[in-house]
Every structure is written in C-alpha cells, then in structure tokens.
Amino acid sequence: GKGKLSKRDGDRLGFPVFPLEWHPEGGEVSSGYRESGYLPEAVVNFLALLGWNPGDDSEIMSMDQLIEKFDLAHCSRSGARFDYEKGRWFNHEYLQQIPDDRLAQLFKPVLRDNGIDPDNFSDDYIARACGLVKGRIYFVRDLWDQAKFFFKEPDSYNPKDIKKRWSEDTPRIMGELIETLRGIDDFSCASAEPIVLDWIASKGYHLGNVMNAFRLAVVGECKGPHMFDITELLGKDETIRRINLAVERIKA
Missing domain, CATH: 1.10.8.70 (Glutamate-tRNA synthetase, class I, anticodon-binding domain 1)
Structure with a gap:
C-alpha cells in the first residue's frame, strides 16, 4: 500500500519481510521467505524488479539475464511499491519450471x-x-x-458436491460404471476415456452428473486435474475400490 514498509508490517499483514526467519533476542520471531516456501531464484527475480525495469516486457529472468539487462537508466527515482501478490506469482512461475x-x-x-x-x-x-x-x-x-x-482415499466428501451431484440413482449408475471400468484392459487415459464417455452416451445419462459423481467418489470433491489422468495414475483396482467406498458412505 502507501507509505513505507516496516519490518513489523510483514507478519501483521501476512507476508515475510526477511529473507530468513529472524530470531531477535527477547523479541518476536519474524517470518522469512525461505521458511515460507519461496525459491531463492524467485525472490531474486522479484526483488530485482522493485525500482527497476528491463526496458521491455520481460518479467521472468535468470540471474545472468538480470545482469545482462541491468542499466541504471531504468531505475526509478521514486520509491518502489512492494506487491506481495506479485512475489507469490513469481514463486508460482518458477515452480512450473x-x-x-x-x-x-x-x-x-x-x-x-x-x-x-x-x-x-x-x-x-x-x-x-x-x-x-x-x-x-x-x-x-x-x-x-x-x-x-x-496418496490416500478421501476421508470425507464435500457436502455441497454431494447435494448437487449425488442423487438416489447415483449408486446404481456408479455400479454400472464399475462394470464398465472392469471391462477396460488398457486403463490409460487415452483408452479409458472414450469407452466411459461412449457408455454414458449409450445410456442417455447426463454427462456432467455422472462424471462429477465419479470424481466425487474418487477424489472427495468435484475439482482437480483431468479425471482420466487421475484414474490412469491410481489404476483400475484403486479406482473401483474408491467408487465402492463412496457408494457405501455417501447418502443422497
């Protein structure tokens, strides 16, 4: 925001100020970027763009690139604005790499x-x-x-997703889905997905309702990566086991 950034502002406002956790004698511990999970290269990149710009639209830059592009002429004469959310974005981008x-x-x-x-x-x-x-x-x-x-089966199921996606007919449909899955020899995403989608279409079921109930049973909530990427990694036996557990546990 406006004004100078104090070392006391960080923990009060929910972000670290120090590169490493600071333990002053007789004082409160202040959080550090390392302990908060920031990658060193992300912090360097973020700090380099406080009060300086490369003269183009570049944002993600290695140390070598920062050195190559640095020019005092591109340093701001006014105070830099600290944007904590931008720091989080840098960490996200570096994690993707x-x-x-x-x-x-x-x-x-x-x-x-x-x-x-x-x-x-x-x-x-x-x-x-x-x-x-x-x-x-x-x-x-x-x-x-x-x-x-x-790494573990769901120990609970999202109540809102149950209310929206799990009806009295869902256990019967999940039972049919299990039989369809059992008949798939190649459980890869590329093989299993068209078989399941063809089965849903042939039965005239609502695609979104069936797939979201399927996801709810396996994941515990209606979100996550592509469903058939999930089932490929979990494998046929674990996928079927989780559907059976959900049918036992979830009440419409």
Missing part, C-alpha cells in the same frame, strides 16, 4: 509431515502426481491440498 522429478523430492518431506510414507510410492508415481497438479500451486506445501487424493 521445476522438473517433476525434482519437485517430487521437494514434496516428500510434506508427505511425511502429513502422515504419508513416500517410500510406499515410487519416485515416478510421486513425480507424475506433482506434474498433474503443479499448475495450481504457489508453494511446494500447496501440493498436499492439491494432490493428497493420490
């Missing part, structure tokens, strides 16, 4: 913190799960909220 296998390694401590042993899953499985949801994250820790259904 991280290879999925490296992101998986960063995600493993988050899995452990949430009671999941990453050794129970292959590195390829974790990397593929990260790759399917990383477009929705700003920090590595956000991967848990976006991808937890890949």
